[in-house]
Amino acid sequence: MNEKVLMKGNEAIAEAAIAAGCRHFFGYPITPQTEVAAYMSKRMPKIGGVYLQAESEVASINMVLGAGAAGVRVMTSTSSPGISLMAEGISYIAGSDVPCLIVNVQRGGPGLGGIQPSQADYFQATKSTAHGDFHILVFAPSTVQETVDMISTAFDLGDKYRMPAMVLSDGMLGQMMEPVILPEAKDPDKDSKNWAVSGHGNKREHNVVNSLYINPQELEDLVKARFERYKIIQENHQMAEEYLADDADIIIVAYGSSSRVSRSAIDAARAQGIKVGMIRPITLWPFPEKFINKHIGHTKAFLSVEMSMGQMVDDVRLVVNGRAPVEFYGRTGGIIPTPKEVLEQIIRINGGVQ
């Protein structure tokens, strides 16, 4: 096993991707994500990989499409405005059934916004990444170690279901250092990608990777087949962590950085005798409905805590579906909520401290 080291979240993303067999990185610098690209630019040439700083995010994502179509493990990373620029390409990748990894180290928005941490791209990641009927896998780490472990899962599931996977981080998780044990290097299974356009010496029928379907029936059939795959994913790959949820009167739903703040608030509230717990979504798509449904009944109220004006709270409301009140607390624009603020919300919902 590797030694425990201190690493920045962004650098850990890069090293974990290399360990997962990624040898192709295309990107464009943007704060607070730049360390991912900087790290890749140092490491990739030493291990026979490709690091390319493209002229823009639009170019980067199309390079990802090309490399992914050729069957290699490929990734890009950016921060919020960069994802907006990549939108068209992500839709093409999804429409071409090509796997890839996209990292979003979120910053405050909209527009150029700011460079401080944010979770205001939840809708973009889970619902409207770009045009057309499609989903991408969305993973939300809350520690540097989890980020590292998740990169490999994201690549594997993306390959398995032939779709883009996103790791939705933020400026805090990207910039902070924590102890981390890096995974052992592995070689991805290249043979499973028998659909790839990687050259075959005329030994088989040629493969086509494409997202243009002029015949509407053909397109509908294809989209429907894709949604059958999505159903399998929703059934099998919901991930969440439960923290002190079993006896909780109040359950906080929070992911990533805001879940860390919430955890501190929960510990403080428990010390005052308030039964509060947390469901921390690890996959944002598929949204971990099962974990929320499990706690309907004993939970008197849910509280979604986010670094946004309230985005994931819509998904919590859809699952809870009127069976309990769903409240929201958030800060935005690059402000990280404090444990004290969240504790005040817990106490308010609890009707004070007994």
Added chain:
Amino acid sequence: MSDLNVLFAGFGGQGILFSGKVMAYAALMEGKELSWLPSYGPEMRGGTASCSVCISDKAIGSPLVVNPDVLVVMNLPSLEKFEKDVVPGGLIIVDSSIVKKDVTRTDVRVVRIDASRIAEDNGLKGAANMVILGRLFKETGFCSAENLDLGLQKSVPTKKAFLLDNNRKAISLGIESEY
């Protein structure tokens, strides 16, 4: 030791982030849970830099130190900005070579150390951050002396190993500094 939340603050270039890194690595050597979070962005260019370090026996929740147990200040703006946030009974360590203003809080412990002058007098210009770290170590005992040194070794890149001894010397000066 239970939780220890430390905020290092000063000008960019004083080694604020490095101090935090040495502390974080020392805590790792000690077998603790920890986090290190820098301020980032335009304020780092000539302006103030700060760095949050959390050390605990349990998993770290929010890594952003809002109310530090220990505040290290190496410039005046940082004292003015963060003094009010220190927990009652907490500790403020001030580089008194740079910050002439007194701490106004009366419910915290204050250590004023002439760190920049001590460093300069000993031919260690620029190592005031390590002098202060030595003092912080002495005041809080957040790790063993062995682990502090291991933390330093882990934090200094191999290419800059020649800087190790100067840093060690600066830390010792901090530990031995007058009350």
